[in-house]
Amino acid sequence: MMKANDIIFAEAIGCYIEIGYGSELRCVRFIKSKERLKEKKTRTASFELDEYFKGKRTDFSCAVDLSGLSPFAQKVLSEARNISYGRTVTYSELAERIGSRAFRAVGRALAINPAPIVIPCHRVVARNGMGGFSAGVDIKIRLLELEQKMHP
DNA sequence: AGCAGGTTTAGCG
DNA sequence: CGCTAAACCTGCT
Structure with missing residues (x-):
């Protein structure tokens, strides 16, 4: 298409x-x-x-085009899709899930995420709190608040 | 090679 | 308890 x-x-x-x-x-x-x-x-x-x-949907059916990204980044992003609605995971934990200790590289991979939300990079937070967000931390906070509200 | 990144953890004041 | 500093990996110049 x-x-x-x-x-x-x-x-x-x-x-x-x-x-x-x-x-x-x-x-x-x-x-x-x-x-x-x-x-x-x-x-x-x-x-x-x-x-x-609108809080009426918790998962997405569509596939995301990850071609052009490095194998490592693809791994990180596809693993990130498994994080369930309303849950948060730390950078280091996500790194462990793909069998690596490269939490910092994970942050890098998430930063180039082509499709935020569908790939829930906003659910990945720093161990001591928030962490960052490519489109602005304010948006990340709003997204998490939305999910908190629907999934107490 | 060298540097910086959406971190982390340990160590000191 | 808050802050600095070194360390872990990967991707770009």
Whole structure:
């Protein structure tokens, strides 16, 4: 299928989400726009994300296109997908799950995550608290709060 | 080779 | 208890 972009508004975190499609889901990114954008949903992933932000969905059916990433990064990201809704894991724990002690490299792999949320990199936190987030820690916090609220 | 990264842990003040 | 400093791996220049 050819490439296309959808846009949805995530009320829970107060910003727009752009979803890029290739042959599979290719990327997800956050848009902090003041202007009102027009929503566009042409694929299932868009609807699923929309439901997610309303707290009605806890998992995604779509595959993510990880080609182009290093084998290590692919391992990290696919393992990250196994983290269940409302749960958090530390960087070092995620590293152990893929049979490595490279917690720091894990952070690096998560930082280049092409599709946040679908690949729940926001559920990976530092041992002493929050850790970072490529799109801004504020968004990470909002996401975790959303999941906390639906999964007490 | 060398450096920096979404860390971690130990060690000192 | 809060802060600095060294260490663990991987990916880019």
